[in-house]
Amino acid sequence: MSESLQTERKNATFNIKELTDTLNGGPEETRKRKQIESLVFNTPAFHRQDRFQLSREEIYDYSIKVYGELIKLCKKENIEIRYDNPDYVRLVGCIPEEIPVGLHVGMFSSSISDQGTEEQQKKWIPLARNFKIFGTYAQTELAHGTFVRGLETTATYDESKQEFILNSPTITSTKWWPGFLGRTSNHAVIAAQLYTKSKCYGIHMFIVQLRDLKDHKPLPGVTIGDIGDKFGFDTVDNGFLRLDNVHIPRENMLMKYAKVTPEGKYLPPTNAKVAYSAMTLIRVVLVRGSAKALASASTIAIRYSAVRHQTETAPGKEPQVLDYVTQQYKLFPQLATALAFGFAGNYMIDTFNKIHSEISSGQLDALSELHGISSGLKAYTTDTATAGIEVCRRACGGHGYSNACGIQHIYANVLPCVTLEGENTVMYLQAASKVISTIKRLEQLRRSGMDQDEAWNTAGIELVQAAKAHCHYFIVKNYLRSLEKLNMTPSLRKVMNSIALLYGNYGIDENAGDFLESGFMTGEQLNLVKAKILQLLSEVRRNAVAVVDAFDFDDKYLRSILGAYDGDVYNRLYNWAKSSPLNKTEVHSSYTEYLQQLLKSKL
Numbered sequence: 001m002s003e004s005l006q007t008e009r010k011n012a013t014f015n016i017k018e019l020t021d022t023l024n025g026g027p028e029e030t031r032k033r034k035q036i037e038s039l040v041f042n043t044p045a046f047h048r049q050d051r052f053q054l055s056r057e058e059i060y061d062y063s064i065k066v067y068g069e070l071i072k073l074c075k076k077e078n079i080e081i082r083y084d085n086p087d088y089v090r091l092v093g094c095i096p097e098e099i100p101v102g103l104h105v106g107m108f109s110s111s112i113s114d115q116g117t118e119e120q121q122k123k124w125i126p127l128a129r130n131f132k133i134f135g136t137y138a139q140t141e142l143a144h145g146t147f148v149r150g151l152e153t154t155a156t157y158d159e160s161k162q163e164f165i166l167n168s169p170t171i172t173s174t175k176w177w178p179g180f181l182g183r184t185s186n187h188a189v190i191a192a193q194l195y196t197k198s199k200c201y202g203i204h205m206f207i208v209q210l211r212d213l214k215d216h217k218p219l220p221g222v223t224i225g226d227i228g229d230k231f232g233f234d235t236v237d238n239g240f241l242r243l244d245n246v247h248i249p250r251e252n253m254l255m256k257y258a259k260v261t262p263e264g265k266y267l268p269p270t271n272a273k274v275a276y277s278a279m280t281l282i283r284v285v286l287v288r289g290s291a292k293a294l295a296s297a298s299t300i301a302i303r304y305s306a307v308r309h310q311t312e313t314a315p316g317k318e319p320q321v322l323d324y325v326t327q328q329y330k331l332f333p334q335l336a337t338a339l340a341f342g343f344a345g346n347y348m349i350d351t352f353n354k355i356h357s358e359i360s361s362g363q364l365d366a367l368s369e370l371h372g373i374s375s376g377l378k379a380y381t382t383d384t385a386t387a388g389i390e391v392c393r394r395a396c397g398g399h400g401y402s403n404a405c406g407i408q409h410i411y412a413n414v415l416p417c418v419t420l421e422g423e424n425t426v427m428y429l430q431a432a433s434k435v436i437s438t439i440k441r442l443e444q445l446r447r448s449g450m451d452q453d454e455a456w457n458t459a460g461i462e463l464v465q466a467a468k469a470h471c472h473y474f475i476v477k478n479y480l481r482s483l484e485k486l487n488m489t490p491s492l493r494k495v496m497n498s499i500a501l502l503y504g505n506y507g508i509d510e511n512a513g514d515f516l517e518s519g520f521m522t523g524e525q526l527n528l529v530k531a532k533i534l535q536l537l538s539e540v541r542r543n544a545v546a547v548v549d550a551f552d553f554d555d556k557y558l559r560s561i562l563g564a565y566d567g568d569v570y571n572r573l574y575n576w577a578k579s580s581p582l583n584k585t586e587v588h589s590s591y592t593e594y595l596q597q598l599l600k601s602k603l
């Protein structure tokens with residue numbers, strides 16, 4: 001155990017377990033979480049030491065193995081695989097890899113349970129829940145992702161056969177990006193333009209079988225594969241799919257809201273956007289996912305910054321880098337943001353569950369509001385967390401650039417979230433319409449003679465800025481309100497208040513221009529904010545390691561040599577480097593192959 005970390009933990013002014021329980025929702029929730037997590041951390045199949053030395057194909061193969069192990073574990077422990085089962089969420093939440101079950105449960109199954117009729121749910125949900133089929137959610141196409149109404153895949157109703165014919169009419173209509181589509185899934189919920197009696201009724205969802213259940217070969221009319229290497233998400237076979245007049249029964253259209261009768265008559269839903277419900281669920285999940293990712297990166301960087309000593313500030317005295325105010329200004333706001341986003345994630349999940357049960361009973365009034373706030377918070381938290389995770393990585397200096405740091409994998413897994421489930425700019429624009437000052441701007445543009453679309457586009461930058469400000473304001477308000485409602489000992493509350501005040505003041509300092517421009521604050525007041533930040537950094541310093549310890553991440557989850565709980569960084573780093581495949585032999589074969597000839601040749 002690193003002496004520096006031991007001292008940090010001894011100096012803490014609050015009870016770490018109390019904060020862990022507070023963040024988990026109580027000691028019983030902590031107990032349940034740790035009990036469930038131990039199932040994963042004690043199953044060797046979930047932890048390959050050489051995971052980051054595997055080829056893309058080996059990693060995919062490994063992810064499918066983990067998929068199978070997870071299903072076996074859930075069956076053995078009688079944990080129902082549902083996104084609304086807390087034990088399942090705890091279990092899958094401690095596996096740091098993106099594995100196929102996420103999309104199968106979080107989008108394929110949830111689309112059917114949210115948008116399928118009773119009969120359709122009775123037929124498909126047991127198959128999905130018992131993994132008799134593997135599904136994905138195939139909406140995005142080669143040429144369209146954001147513009148859902150512009151998708152080109154067609155589903156044309158043939159009333160003589162009472163079937164839909166699914167077709168990819170153009171190269172641009174090829175489904176492109178859906179997770180676990182390329183190699184894994186044998187079914188998909190497919191978004192397609194519905195045609196009946198030669199009329200188009202827009203995007204609807206259809207269950208389509210893609211592969212034979214006996215030998216997993218693509219069915220007739222199905223061309224399918226992986227889209228190739230990506231920036232990250234290397235366990236995921238994001239795929240492409242072309243459909244050449246694939247026939248499916250009429251009953252495969254998800255018809256809880258919109259319907260097509262056997263005679264081909266279209267019966268519209270009360271709100272067409274209910275078809276988008278699967279996206280809303282994942283946007284809600286991504287808010288909490290961003291908090292967890294930033295908390296993980298903060299844990300690694302703050303522990304390492306307590307272990308790392310650098311530069312003599314006095315003869316013979318080399319301080320911990322965590323004592324540098326610049327290092328505190330990098331890391332403590334990330335820690336505060338992770339906590340703020342955690343509370344925002346809790347709010348989002350609670351709000352989603354409340355509105356989701358209303359929607360399930362047919363009350364769709366709050367659908368648009370849920371869409372607005374979930375889109376805005378998804379955009380704001382994924383943007384901010386992605387940037388903050390990189391700040392944490394850079395704060396680890398040279399070893400932050402080694403894969404031994406562990407932050408790279410967190411970053412690579414969070415980075416696509418600024419795009420998937422709705423490209424963030426477009427998502428901000430879903431919340432901006434609620435912001436009064438921007439509306440005034442739009443009205444001014446309209447009065448100048450612009451039409452709505454042109455005015456909206458011209459005001460786009462301000463709309464996005466307004467949406468960000470709205471989301472930031474909401475998160476600060478929700479953070480403070482959440483702390484007020486929590487029972488905490490005075491010592492813990494003091495620490496949490498300092499961190500929350502740091503988050504608020506840091507946000508003002510980061511956006512000082514807006515506060516000045518809007519007249520909300522003077523230059524003098526902004527100087528007071530900067531002074532307050534310095535004071536708060538000093539207050540947080542003493543407890544920073546104890547606060548990240550309270551996140552209670554297992555070393556097997558963090559997979560970080562720099563951020564391990566015991567802080568034994570240098571020994572581990574040396575042994576990790578020595579175990580690199582490149583060091584298998586004293587002399588690498590490239591010497592005899594190439595270097596030796598170079599040395600001998602007369603260049």
Ligand SMILES: CCCCCCC/C=C/C(=O)SCCNC(=O)CCNC(=O)[C@H](O)C(C)(C)COP(=O)(O)OP(=O)(O)OC[C@H]1O[C@@H](n2cnc3c(N)ncnc32)[C@H](O)[C@@H]1OP(=O)(O)O
Binds near residue numbers: 106107276285419420
């Ligand atoms: C744990 C599981 C791991 C999963 C890993 C993640 C896998 C990734 C999956 C994906 O990426 S799936 C594909 C995601 N794609 C998108 O997010 C596409 C983004 N684009 C859209 O959502 C829509 O195109 C749009 C930008 C919202 C615009 O939609 P549309 O053009 O149809 O809207 P308008 O005709 O302009 O009408 C706006 C009107 O509709 C309301 N609305 C829009 N979307 C929703 C919704 N999801 N829910 C409810 N309401 C919605 C919107 O509020 C407007 O209402 P009013 O203001 O007019 O009342």
Ligand SMILES: Cc1cc2nc3c(=O)[nH]c(=O)nc-3n(C[C@H](O)[C@H](O)[C@H](O)COP(=O)(O)OP(=O)(O)OC[C@H]3O[C@@H](n4cnc5c(N)ncnc54)[C@H](O)[C@@H]3O)c2cc1C
Binds near residue numbers: 138139179
């Ligand atoms: C890792 C990963 C996993 C994915 N998994 C799935 C999946 O499982 N299923 C699925 O269906 N899809 C999936 N996707 C696709 C994803 O949902 C889309 O990429 C996403 O919705 C963005 O759409 P796009 O790619 O068309 O981006 P575009 O919209 O083409 O974005 C390009 C640029 O255009 C800008 N832009 C676009 N429209 C507007 C506008 N109206 N106003 C202002 N600016 C605009 C954007 O802001 C952006 O800067 C995945 C993507 C990734 C990266």
